[in-house]
Amino acid sequence: xxxxxxxxxxxxxxxxxxxxxxxxxxxxxxxxxxxxxxxxxxxxxxxxxxxxxxxxxxxxxxxxxxxxxxxxxxxxxxxxxxxxxxxxxxxxxxxxxxxxxxxxxxxxxxxxxxxxxxxxxxxxxxxxxxxxxxxxxxxxxxxxxxx
Numbered sequence: 001x002x003x004x005x006x007x008x009x010x011x012x013x014x015x016x017x018x019x020x021x022x023x024x025x026x027x028x029x030x031x032x033x034x035x036x037x038x039x040x041x042x043x044x045x046x047x048x049x050x051x052x053x054x055x056x057x058x059x060x061x062x063x064x065x066x067x068x069x070x071x072x073x074x075x076x077x078x079x080x081x082x083x084x085x086x087x088x089x090x091x092x093x094x095x096x097x098x099x100x101x102x103x104x105x106x107x108x109x110x111x112x113x114x115x116x117x118x119x120x121x122x123x124x125x126x127x128x129x130x131x132x133x134x135x136x137x138x139x140x141x142x143x144x145x146x147x
Contacts (some may be wrong), residue, residue: 043121
């Protein structure tokens, strides 16, 4: 039971682990794992998927700028309404292209899970494209409202 205790050295030992002995901390997940994608990036990807789906049918959408904002601004045209808008379309003018803005937080709040969010994002994009082109949403995407 008697074990000799090594003498205490005055030189500091090199640190190989953190002070609790669990090892050095690293990232929670590697970059290629979906966990490392932020909600905003994931939402942007949903909008991009929806736009690409519509561009196959409507090539003129290549000239439209699609943007994602967190929330509508105070000066948004729909600010006088009682409901919060999910998106907004702005027609082209002589020195700027047409724009479609999708508001991330209002859409996320209305969707319960990722599948619902993807469906709602697509519906909002279709509605805004229809508004911009002056068509009905059903003519922009025949599957609108059926999914």
